[in-house]
Amino acid sequence: MPEFKVGDRVLDIDEDGFIQKPEVWDEEVAKALSKTEGVEQMSENHWKLVNYLRQYYLEYGVAPMIRKLCKATGFKLNEIYELFPSGPAKGACKVAGLPKPTGCV
Amino acid sequence: MKQPKNVKDISRGDGPLSSVEIRDQIPLPPPFDKLEDEPAIRPLAKDVCEKFVVVDDTIAVGIPKPKTKEEEEKLVNGFLDGLRKCFNAADNWTFLQPLMMSMEHCAKCQTCNEACHIYEESGHNELYRPTFRSEIVRRIYHKYIKKHSTWVHGDIDLNWKTVARLIELAYRCNLCRRCAQTCPIGVDNALLAREIRKVASQEMGIVPREIHDDGSMLQLKVGSSTGMNDIVVKDNIEFIDEDTAERTGIPIKTPWDVEGADILLIHNAGEIMAWPENPGAFATVFQAAGLSWTLSSDHAAYDGINYGVWYDDVQFARVAIKHAQAAARLGVKRIVLGECGHAHKALTVIADKVLTGGLKIPVESAFTVLHEIVKSGKIKFDKSRNDFPVTLHDPCNVVRLMGIVTPQREVIKAVVPEHRFREMAPHGCENYCCGGGSGFAIMSGRNFSDWRHHLTGRRKFRQILEAFQGEEMDKEHPKYVCAPCSNCKGQIRDIIKYYDAWEKAGISYGGLVELMVNAMVDAKPGFIDWEWH
Numbered sequence: 001m002p003e004f005k006v007g008d009r010v011l012d013i014d015e016d017g018f019i020q021k022p023e024v025w026d027e028e029v030a031k032a033l034s035k036t037e038g039v040e041q042m043s044e045n046h047w048k049l050v051n052y053l054r055q056y057y058l059e060y061g062v063a064p065m066i067r068k069l070c071k072a073t074g075f076k077l078n079e080i081y082e083l084f085p086s087g088p089a090k091g092a093c094k095v096a097g098l099p100k101p102t103g104c105v
Numbered sequence: 106m107k108q109p110k111n112v113k114d115i116s117r118g119d120g121p122l123s124s125v126e127i128r129d130q131i132p133l134p135p136p137f138d139k140l141e142d143e144p145a146i147r148p149l150a151k152d153v154c155e156k157f158v159v160v161d162d163t164i165a166v167g168i169p170k171p172k173t174k175e176e177e178e179k180l181v182n183g184f185l186d187g188l189r190k191c192f193n194a195a196d197n198w199t200f201l202q203p204l205m206m207s208m209e210h211c212a213k214c215q216t217c218n219e220a221c222h223i224y225e226e227s228g229h230n231e232l233y234r235p236t237f238r239s240e241i242v243r244r245i246y247h248k249y250i251k252k253h254s255t256w257v258h259g260d261i262d263l264n265w266k267t268v269a270r271l272i273e274l275a276y277r278c279n280l281c282r283r284c285a286q287t288c289p290i291g292v293d294n295a296l297l298a299r300e301i302r303k304v305a306s307q308e309m310g311i312v313p314r315e316i317h318d319d320g321s322m323l324q325l326k327v328g329s330s331t332g333m334n335d336i337v338v339k340d341n342i343e344f345i346d347e348d349t350a351e352r353t354g355i356p357i358k359t360p361w362d363v364e365g366a367d368i369l370l371i372h373n374a375g376e377i378m379a380w381p382e383n384p385g386a387f388a389t390v391f392q393a394a395g396l397s398w399t400l401s402s403d404h405a406a407y408d409g410i411n412y413g414v415w416y417d418d419v420q421f422a423r424v425a426i427k428h429a430q431a432a433a434r435l436g437v438k439r440i441v442l443g444e445c446g447h448a449h450k451a452l453t454v455i456a457d458k459v460l461t462g463g464l465k466i467p468v469e470s471a472f473t474v475l476h477e478i479v480k481s482g483k484i485k486f487d488k489s490r491n492d493f494p495v496t497l498h499d500p501c502n503v504v505r506l507m508g509i510v511t512p513q514r515e516v517i518k519a520v521v522p523e524h525r526f527r528e529m530a531p532h533g534c535e536n537y538c539c540g541g542g543s544g545f546a547i548m549s550g551r552n553f554s555d556w557r558h559h560l561t562g563r564r565k566f567r568q569i570l571e572a573f574q575g576e577e578m579d580k581e582h583p584k585y586v587c588a589p590c591s592n593c594k595g596q597i598r599d600i601i602k603y604y605d606a607w608e609k610a611g612i613s614y615g616g617l618v619e620l621m622v623n624a625m626v627d628a629k630p631g632f633i634d635w636e637w638h
Contacts (some may be wrong), residue, residue, distance in 0.1 A: 015153075015167075015550045062332035065341055067348060067381050077637055089379075102319040103330030104375025104410060104445075104547055104591045 006032040016090070018100040022057065025097030033095045038085050046083055046095075048073055053096035063093050063101055108231040112240050115270050116262040120154070122232055122270070123161045125560065129228035133563070134570040136578050137604055144603065146555040153551065158269040161232060163556035165276035165548060166305075166313050168269045177265040180309070184268040187308030188242075189250055191300050199418060199459060204300060207292045208246055211239065217284035217294060222537045222564035223277065233560070235284045235294040238274050241267070242297050272311055275301035279542035279561055280415065281501040286534070299543075302416040312416065316544040320412040321420040325427075329374040329408035338407050341377050342384065342400070349385030353628035357388045362435065363399035368474070369437040370398050371428060371452075373445035373591035374408035376616075380594060382632070383444060386618040387471070393627065394478040399435065406431030409448035410591075414455070415544045425456040429464040439467040441474050444616045446502035446542075446590035454506060470503060472589065475618060476512035479519040485626040491521045493583050495620070496529055496572040498565065498597065499536035500590035510534060513589060513617055520624040529568040537564045539588065541596025554599060562600045569597075569612065578610040583635045589617040 001020070004013045006029050012020040017036050019025065030050055034042050042050075052073050056064040066088050070077060077088070084091030089101045107124040109115070114122055127145065132138045146162050153159075158168045171177040190196035191204060217235050218224055224233045231237060240259070245267075247258035261267065278298040285293040305311040312318070324330045329338065342359050350356045360366070370391070376383040391398050400407055405427040413421025429452075432440050442448045453468045478484060497517060503509050510533045517526055529536070539546070540562025548557070558566075573584050588594045597614045606612040613635055623632040 060337050060340075061334070062337055063378075065344065065378050065381055068341070068344055071348070100319070101378075102315070102323055102332055102547075103378070103408070104373050104595060105331060105379040 004032070014100060016094075016100055018094050019097055020099075022097050022099065025054070029097060030095050033097070037091045037095055039083070039095070043083075045075070049075065049080065049083060049088075049092050050096040053093055053098060057096065057098050063089065063098050106228055106230060109237075110231070112237060112244070112259075113261060115241055116264050116267040121159045121161050123230050125162060125227050125230055127559065130226060130559065130563070131228070133567055134574060136610055137570065137606075143559075144555070146559055147552040149552060158266075158273060160270045160273040161277070161556075163553050164273070164551055165553055166273055166311060167550070168272060168311055170269075171265055180265040180268045181263060183309040184304060185249060185263070187304030188245065190308070191304065192246070192250060199455075200296065200300065203293055203296055206290075207239070207294070207296055208243060210290050211236070211243065211292045212290065214289070217288050217292070220283045220287035222281075222283070222540075223279065223560050226563040227560055232274070233277060235278070238271065238278070238301075239292075239294045239297045241271055242301065271301055272305045275299075275305070276313065276543075279501075279538040279540065279545060281538035281542050282505060283501075283537065286505060299416065303418060306417040307419060313544065313548055315548045315550070316412045316415060317417070317420070320410070320544075320547070321417070321424060324405050324408055324410060324412075325423055328404045330410050330412065331374045331378045331408065333374060333378070333408075335402040335404070335407070338374065338377060339402060341381070345377065345381045345385045346388065348381065349389060352632055353389055353622060353625070355389055355393070355628055357385070357392050359384070359388045360399045361402050363397075365436050366397045366399040367438045368396060368398040368441045369401055369432045369435060369439070370441050370443060370471075371401075371406065371409035371448065372443040373410055373448060375410070375591045375595070376443060376445075380591070380616065382619055382634070383616045386616070386622040386632070387443060389622050389625070389628070390475070390478060390484065390618055393625070394481060394483045396478075398441070399437070401431040401435060403427070403431035403434065409442055409445050409452075411448060411451035412544060414447050414451045421451065421455070422459075425451055425460065426464065428452060429456065429460055429466055432466045433463050437466070439469050441469050441471055443471050444589040444591060444618065446500035446592060450502040450506055470507070470509055470512075472503065472509050472512040472516070472617070475621065476515050479516050479621075484621070486520045486621070486624040487626050488520060488522045488624060490624045490630055491620055492525060493585055494525055494527060494573055494576050495521050495585045495587055496527045496569060497532070498529070498539060498586060498588040498590075498593055499532055499534075500588070500593050501536065501538050501542055503590065504536055505534045508534065516617060516621065517587065520620050527572040529572045537568060539565045539590075539593035539596040540600070541592045546592040546595040546599070554603075557596075558600050558603045562596055565597070566600050566604065566606075570610075573610070573612065580608060580611045583611050583613055585620070585633070586612060586614040587617055587620060588614050
């Protein structure tokens with residue numbers, strides 16, 4: 001399994017760069033992951049999205065519907081793409097430490 | 106272009122057997138007609154190529170190269186054991202007959218080759234010729250199982266490379282069965298590709314993660330391949346009801362677990378997660394038409410997916426039984442499948458022939474139900490609300506496989522101005538696969554999606570562009586690709602994104618029932634949200 005270095009830590013990631021143990025996630029991990037997604041600096045808006053995804057995931061064990069994410073955070077879908085170029089599922093979810101989305105989504 | 110010279114190359118040498126050069130591909134129609142402007146297929150990383158078996162420019166399964174003689178033998182023996190079972194009625198009664206037919210009767214006329222979109226779009230790369238893979242299986246069958254003379258049927262060396270590459274190669278076919286349709290005898294190369302996948306999964310435990318671990322296994326564990334359990338799915342549907350009502354001005358309440366309802370509607374749960382306007386539109390239309398219907402919150406019954414259709418009979422059966430049991434428990438008159446092609450194949454084509462007794466429940470496509478609604482006159486439509494160019498994609502599993510061609514067109518006729526509808530060429534049962542068939546739409550590991558867009562999805566994208574030629578190709582003139590199947594929708598979304606076709610040509614996509622709600626007189630105008638995707 002590929003590995004990903006965050007400071008002194010070495011984390012397991014899948015072939016698409018999603019961390020394999022959501023529980024090891026913290027802000028430092030998010031910052032490091034955001035760089036792999038073409039986000040140089042995590043802004044307040046980046047954190048707003050990431051924190052919502054994180055909270056939802058911890059509560060429900062799955063990522064939220066994209067439309068729910070938009071409604072809850074007030075971002076339009078294209079604004080999410082501006083923040084995370086690979087989009088909400090593959091970009092924002094990865095930075096929030098969620099597993100890669102599954103099923104026909 | 107690198108390509109194998111002979112089927113025997115499958116057993117020889119190291120590294121990939123083929124590589125597709127974009128400059129050898131057929132240019133797309135305008136405005137995407139410059140091959141030099143196309144995004145490249147990103148090369149696989151060196152360490153990946155060292156670790157895994159590679160057959161071409163990408164990896165779908167990821168079979169680690171064997172490190173010892175024992176591991177090599179395990180691959181060969183496992184495959185041979187599994188293949189033997191395929192030819193044994195006790196182990197493979199469901200597919201034995203078409204398998205034997207495809208194995209024994211191919212006249213090697215090669216008529217099927219030109220029917221394959223992957224072979225054609227690859228620039229006729231030998232590796233993707235539909236008979237290339239089949240011929241290898243055929244030779245293995247005759248030489249190693251039937252012990253026939255190789256003078257008659259051709260020689261092949263069955264070593265670990267043959268096996269590992271053949272399994273990877275089984276995931277270079279969309280299982281669309283256009284080749285089988287073209288074959289004068291009915292030889293089914295897609296069936297052979299699936300039998301290879303089946304041997305790999307059921308006998309050897311070799312599977313792509315997205316469709317097995319994160320797909321059918323997750324569905325059986327949690328209830329849905331999306332990871333939604335019954336609490337989450339109910340919460341999401343409640344959100345969809347509210348969100349849809351806000352947009353249409355028509356309050357809706359999706360019914361759950363209604364005993365004795367006429368219809369158990371089963372959506373692909375991917376619709377609920379990624380395209381909520383689709384289940385929202387279904388609820389709006391079903392309610393307005395006064396149908397007696399329900400969803401089921403039983404384990405796995407709120408997700409119509411059945412990925413076993415693509416690779417594994419046992420996984421298939423486990424899920425199909427769950428769907429039928431949920432319907433039996435509620436005592437519904439019939440199951441109606443939402444806009445999901447492989448769910449149609451699973452329940453109406455395969456399970457319908459194998460389930461018996463109380464589990465034999467009538468199953469119907471949403472296409473015919475929507476057509477009945479349109480015919481009933483219970484909903485008034487204003488076609489002028491869909492005053493934009495529309496083309497229709499025919500999902501292989503509903504159209505070629507089941508012959509459902511007219512109902513979806515009648516629906517479109519009722520809700521879209523006639524002069525705005527453009528058929529693709531060819532269409533109906535002659536259609537081409539979207540490129541996402543057989544699990545590809547949800548497979549994107551490493552560079553697989555690059556390969557998919559250049560090889561499997563290219564023909565459909567070409568057809569879409571051809572259908573819209575003559576239109577203003579810009580964002581100010583939105584155009585709608587109606588793709589009434591979840592996987593097709595995902596694939597078409599991805600290729601639109603890949604070529605930036607919304608920004609550059611104003612091409613968007615959606616389902617069938619959304620067009621209905623967009624034209625409903627009783628709904629607020631503007632249900633289709635062009636900027637959403």
